[in-house]
Amino acid sequence: MDKMNKILLVFAAAIIACQAVPISTKQGDFNRYFIYTSTNPRVPIEINANNITAESVSALLPTSNTTIIVHGHRGSGSTSLNPTVKDAFLRSENINVIVVDWSTFASQTYSVAAGAVPSVGAGLANVITALVNSSVTALETLHLVGFDLGAHVVGFAGRNLDGKVARITGLSPAAQNWGSNSQRINKNDALYVEIIHTDAVGILGHGIGDAVGDVDFFVNGGTGQPGCFLNNYCSHNRAWEVFAATLTNNHLFGNQCGNWLQVTLNTCRGYSIAMGNNDFNKLGSGMFRANTRRTYPF
Structure with missing residues (x-):
């Protein structure tokens, strides 16, 4: 390689390095936070995470009841579950919805996105702490909802808040x-942790198959969702679709299962509790199977 080619190669590498997103323990600093309420359901207002005071956010959050939604790998603040779940919350009650956009890292390779999860969760916890300290919301009226890697993000956020969030x-x-x-x-990340499994079985499943929450719902056995035709991505996404449906209909129930065989064979005959919704006072423990139809509202 001649001298000129070496110079060009070094110059190109420098440009690429300057354009790359820095990978560090501060990935959570790149989070963005967008507020939606009944008065602004379509055009959100972005929170300045570095300047959260009672004066700066009190007018933006008209009620202390708050839900925070976190997308997964390849998602963003305006894609995946966010529009559907956000709208379902706003239709069902008077509530603040904060959508977290961590697409700076979620848009990268899975390993990079997964590696950012702890810091993204810690950054979210810092924002929640600032909102609580500003008296515009409270941990006892806070519901964190996360999909895919976003589920682990809200787990880390709850852990950083000593498990005192009302619900995850x-x-x-x-x-x-x-x-x-x-x-x-896991179930220690909030006072009540509910997991909805829709793609949790088999080597191609995108979701974890273990029961890790206070209550774990295995929808239609936790895999192969009706209407998905062996499409794992379809089954994976069905988790937020059925959850959104429960916010406006509150019509899906699961029966407690004694073991995995009962989950698989659809022979769960234990007590029944509602799946999903925004209830902060659920009483239940263990594995549950909920059966649904193939199309909305399931």
Whole structure:
């Protein structure tokens, strides 16, 4: 390689390096936060995470009842579950919805996105702490909802808040790198943790198959969702679709199962509780099977 080619190669590498997103322990600093309410259901207002005071956010959050939604790998603040779940919350009650956009890292390779999860969750916890300290919301009226890798993000956020968040809902939590990972979402991350499994069985499943919450719903056995025709991505996404349906209809129930065989054979005959919704006072424990139809509202 001649001298000129070496110079050009070094110059090109420098340009690429300057354009790359820095990977560090501060990935959570790149999070963005968008507020939706009944008065602004379509055009959100972005929170300045570095300047959260009672004066700056009190007018933006008209009620202390707040839900925070976190997307997964390849998602963003305006894609995947966010529009559907956000709209369902706003239709069902007077509530603040904060959508977290961590697409700076979620849009990269799975390994990069997964590696960012702890910091993204810690950054979210810092914002929640600032909102609570500003008296515009409270942990006892806070519901964190996460899909795919976002389920582990809200788990980390809850953990950083000493498990005092009222409720966490994990929607088909990502399996790759988390199958037996002790840092994955778990029942200690909030006062009540509910997991909805829709793609949790088989080598191609995107979601974890273990029961990790206070209550774990295995929808139609946790895999092969009706209407998905062996499409794992369809089954994976069904978690947020059925959850959104429960917010406006509150019509899907699961029966407690004694073991995995009962889940698989659809022979669960234990007590019944509602799946999904925004209830902060659920009483239940263990594995449940909920059966649905193939199309909305399931």
